[in-house]
Each structure stands twice: as structure tokens, then as C-alpha cells.
Amino acid sequence: MNDIERRILRKHHTDLLKTLDTTFMIPFLFEREIVFEENYLDDIPCRPERVKKLLLFLKDNCSFELFVECLRHDDSYPFLADDLEKELSQADKLNDGIQQQRKIDLFTERRKQVGEFRHKMKRCSHEKDFATFQKHYEKAINDWNHINRNRTRYNDQQRQRAADFCHAAYDAEIERRRVFYEKINLEGDILDKVQLMSAHTSCPTAPDVLYLARYSSALVMAGGTLEDGLTYIEDAEHKMELLPACRETGLVLYIKFNFLLLRHERDRTSIDKNELSKLGNSVITHFSTESDTVSNDFKRIFLLKKAHMWLDMGVFLNVIGEGQVTESDIQETEKLLKEIYRPFLWERMELRAKMVYYAVRSRLEYVKDNTNYSEAIKLAIKALRYAKEGGFPKEQKAIEYNSDLLRKHHSSTA
The missing domain is CATH 1.10.533.10 (Death Domain, Fas)
Known part of the structure; x- marks a missing residue:
């Protein structure tokens, strides 16, 4: 449906x-x-x-x-x-x-500037560059607080510009906490700030859509059910009908993809990998309307997500059950990894992307030949090194568990 x-x-x-x-x-x-x-x-x-x-x-x-x-x-x-x-x-x-009148004119020069700023903060999180992240974060918030305290001295455009950057900084902080699995309170915390700030921005519809998606993710992270989380995603999808395909609409579908994969992992429900792959393609398409830098970075993220989905790996890279990975699944994964190796995608690989890439490669080597433990272990060790360097706790735990299993199997067959 x-x-x-x-x-x-x-x-x-x-x-x-x-x-x-x-x-x-x-x-x-x-x-x-x-x-x-x-x-x-x-x-x-x-x-x-x-x-x-x-x-x-x-x-x-x-x-x-x-x-x-x-x-x-x-x-x-x-x-x-x-x-x-x-x-x-x-x-x-x-x-x-x-259909003919619903799309908001979103792509302005200011949006491009805010988008580049927001994307730099994202890459800081994925590279564990907290000093740069904090510098950008504090400047955006301080600029807004100054203008808001002296509102009459600034015109609408100046106030909205400061609000756009401040909203982007708050959203980046939500994502940073999500990446490092830090607590996000559903009330009285960063979510409230990002919701209140959206009213001051130059296009409140996009922040409203983004808020629903971020809230859904925080809700599930705080122990809420996936079904409750998905209802917020449905509301976000309804609102995003007013927007053209863009970063915000792509993030709604991004979180939906994660929820569906997480439900498969938690409940061992059946999953249609082809349908989930199509959803992944939609995510890539929505981000393709942004700048080449933003578009390519998100494309790399989702090529990797699709790759570990085909190999029955969960959102945090843990292996899901004992389901059989088919030859077709392996071929799909190999095509995705080949695409990632293209220079414009490969050369900007962040620590987080490198961790996922080598974890997927490790799993791929094992499912292709479940006697090839040495190569799979070597790749898992490389993935683990990036997980530790980046400080990604959930993924590190999964990679350690997977590599321990590989070692046990290897020692039992030696």
C-alpha cells in the first residue's frame, strides 16, 4: 500500500x-x-x-x-x-x-549558502572534528541571539538569514547526537529549539517537514515503537508534498528506509529487498537536486546503506539472523561497491563511510566464500579501526561482535 x-x-x-x-x-x-x-x-x-x-x-x-x-x-x-x-x-x-500549484520555490542563493554550511557540519560529525563543529554551531546561535535581541535594527531578510543558519546548526546537533547515539530528550531539549526556530526561517515548511522526521528518529531512539515513529514519517511525507525534491524530503525517506530495515532486524519480519532498494534510489534522487557536493556525499551514504541491506546487515551493521544471502544479493552488493569506487565518490570518503565500506567488504567476503575467514577478518579489523577512530559506539559494538564470530568460526575449522 x-x-x-x-x-x-x-x-x-x-x-x-x-x-x-x-x-x-x-x-x-x-x-x-x-x-x-x-x-x-x-x-x-x-x-x-x-x-x-x-x-x-x-x-x-x-x-x-x-x-x-x-x-x-x-x-x-x-x-x-x-x-x-x-x-x-x-x-x-x-x-x-x-499537483500544479503545490511546489514551493525553494532553491534560492541563500538556501545554497545554508546548505553548504549545514553539510560542512555533517562532515565534521562524520570525521569526528568536534572543534570545527562547535565553532560553526556557536557562531550561528550567537549571530541569531544578537539579531533577535536587537530586532528593530535588522530587516526581515537579515533576521531570516540568521534564523536559517541557526536552524541548520540546531539540526546538525540533532544529527551529531544521533550519529554518536547520545540522548535526545523529546521535550525541553534540542528538538524544542529546532521546532521554535523554524517559524523564523525563510521557508518554514521545509523545517517543519524536517522536524517531524527528526522527532520520529528521536522517539524510536528513546524507546518508542517503530510503528509510532512511522506515523510521524507519514505526517512528514504528507507535508513534504508542498516541497520539491530536496535535502529535507530526502532525509524523510532516509529515516523511513532506516525504520523499515530496523523493523526487519528487530522483529525478523519479511523484507522485500527490491522494494527497499527502490526507496534507497528515491533518496538518492531527492538529494540529487542539491549541489554536486551534497548530492554525491549522500549518494555515497546510500549506496553503502543499500549494500549492507543486500547482505542482511542492520542499521548499525550487525548481521540480521541467519538468513541466506543469495547470489543475486551478492551481485547487487558488488555493483554498489564498484560504483562507490569512482573517484568523485571515493576521494571524499569520511571516517564513517570508510568504516561502513570495510564492514560491508568483510561481510561480502564471508558470504561469497564462508571458508575465507582470513580476508573477512582482515577487513573487519580495518572497519573496527575506523569505528574506534571515529568514536561510533553502536557500529563498533556490532563490528566487534561480527569479527569475534569470524574468529571463532576460523579457529573451529583450523
């Missing part, structure tokens, strides 16, 4: 929970090749909870049309089917009506 269809299901969630009975639905869906695990709902005695679990599965594994067809089967729930189809038709008409 697409995002509009999922929002419609969410709007009717309470009625569906009250009305549906999974006993009548699962046989029909099974016949239409919607395959469930054996005894999928047997451990849930309460009917609404069974329906809730079924809906969570279907929104990612069943088309909207097939779900409506299931509701109409044997004339079981035609009234619900009518409501859902009517709502989808109205949504499609509304969407068609706003």
Missing part, C-alpha cells in the same frame, strides 16, 4: 478493530498468495488484538485493492469496503487538483 492508502486505513483503524474478524479474512488472503507464518495469530486470544496484528502485516504486504476485495468477499464487510474506496477516490481527486 502507498502512503495515502495507509493513512486511510489508519483513519478507519478503530472501526476496523471493532468490526473485522480474522477468521474469515485469512483463508481468502492465503488463497490470494498473502502468506502468513504457521499459527500466525494463535497466541493472541483477544479478537481486536488479532485484527491489529493482521492490519500491521497487511499494510506492508497487501495491496489496498486486494484488502477491499477481501472485505467484499462473501458479502462480509461491504459497508467498510465502500467507505475505504470512497475515501481513496476523494484523496486521488484532491491530489490531482493540487
Whole structure:
């Protein structure tokens, strides 16, 4: 289902929970090749909870049309089917009506300057250059505080310019904490600052979209459910319809990609690697509208993310379960790594990117030939060196665990 269809299901969630009975639905869906695990709902005695679990599965594994067809089967729930189809038709008409006027003119000279500033701060985080990061961060905030205290001495353009840079600095701090897995409070912390600052910027819509995406990530990091996080992503996707493809819209899809991969990792749910790869391609496309430097740096990030996704590695590079990596998965990974080796991508590799690259290479060597422990271990050691140098705690833990397993397997076969 697409995002509009999922929002419609969410709007009717309470009625569906009250009305549906999974006993009548699962046989029909099974016949239409919607395959469930054996005894999928047997451990849930309460009917609404069974329906809730079924809906969570279907929104990612069943088309909207097939779900409506299931509701109409044997004339079981035609009234619900009518409501859902009517709502989808109205949504499609509304969407068609706003297509020509919805995009904000975003790409100004100031945006380019702020984008370059923000990207420098990102690279400081990925290179562990905290001194430069802090210098940029404090200057942007001090400039804004000075102008805000003396508002009457500055015009709208000057105030908005300072606000744009200050907002970018706050956003960079959120990302820095995320990279090093530092705590972000959901209230009374940096998220509040970035939300309040967005109202002062030259284009509040883009910061609002970004805030929803950042909040979703912080929520999950603080222990919230992935499903709750994804609802904020859905809201961000709805708002970003007003924006052209850009860095902010790319970041929404970036975080969505991470959530879907993390859900696969946590819940061992099935994952369609081809669909997730397409989402990764969309991320790259959205960032391609920015400057070549920004575009290429994010392209490298996502080529690496797609590579470790194909090899069943999680968001923080841990190996997901014991799933088999196919020959096709290996070929896709090799194509991505070959692309990364092109000079305009390779020569700007940050510490973080180098860590991911060698962790992926280590995993690739092992899955290609699970007797080739020495090469896999050598590459893992290289990845670990970059993880320690950059101070990336979650990835370091995963790489250490993976390399310990490789050593154990190697010693047992020696």
C-alpha cells in the first residue's frame, strides 16, 4: 500500500478493530498468495488484538485493492469496503487538483549558502572534528541571539538569514547526537529549539517537514515503537508534498528506509529487498537536486546503506539472523561497491563511510566464500579501526561482535 492508502486505513483503524474478524479474512488472503507464518495469530486470544496484528502485516504486504476485495468477499464487510474506496477516490481527486500549484520555490542563493554550511557540519560529525563543529554551531546561535535581541535594527531578510543558519546548526546537533547515539530528550531539549526556530526561517515548511522526521528518529531512539515513529514519517511525507525534491524530503525517506530495515532486524519480519532498494534510489534522487557536493556525499551514504541491506546487515551493521544471502544479493552488493569506487565518490570518503565500506567488504567476503575467514577478518579489523577512530559506539559494538564470530568460526575449522 502507498502512503495515502495507509493513512486511510489508519483513519478507519478503530472501526476496523471493532468490526473485522480474522477468521474469515485469512483463508481468502492465503488463497490470494498473502502468506502468513504457521499459527500466525494463535497466541493472541483477544479478537481486536488479532485484527491489529493482521492490519500491521497487511499494510506492508497487501495491496489496498486486494484488502477491499477481501472485505467484499462473501458479502462480509461491504459497508467498510465502500467507505475505504470512497475515501481513496476523494484523496486521488484532491491530489490531482493540487499537483500544479503545490511546489514551493525553494532553491534560492541563500538556501545554497545554508546548505553548504549545514553539510560542512555533517562532515565534521562524520570525521569526528568536534572543534570545527562547535565553532560553526556557536557562531550561528550567537549571530541569531544578537539579531533577535536587537530586532528593530535588522530587516526581515537579515533576521531570516540568521534564523536559517541557526536552524541548520540546531539540526546538525540533532544529527551529531544521533550519529554518536547520545540522548535526545523529546521535550525541553534540542528538538524544542529546532521546532521554535523554524517559524523564523525563510521557508518554514521545509523545517517543519524536517522536524517531524527528526522527532520520529528521536522517539524510536528513546524507546518508542517503530510503528509510532512511522506515523510521524507519514505526517512528514504528507507535508513534504508542498516541497520539491530536496535535502529535507530526502532525509524523510532516509529515516523511513532506516525504520523499515530496523523493523526487519528487530522483529525478523519479511523484507522485500527490491522494494527497499527502490526507496534507497528515491533518496538518492531527492538529494540529487542539491549541489554536486551534497548530492554525491549522500549518494555515497546510500549506496553503502543499500549494500549492507543486500547482505542482511542492520542499521548499525550487525548481521540480521541467519538468513541466506543469495547470489543475486551478492551481485547487487558488488555493483554498489564498484560504483562507490569512482573517484568523485571515493576521494571524499569520511571516517564513517570508510568504516561502513570495510564492514560491508568483510561481510561480502564471508558470504561469497564462508571458508575465507582470513580476508573477512582482515577487513573487519580495518572497519573496527575506523569505528574506534571515529568514536561510533553502536557500529563498533556490532563490528566487534561480527569479527569475534569470524574468529571463532576460523579457529573451529583450523
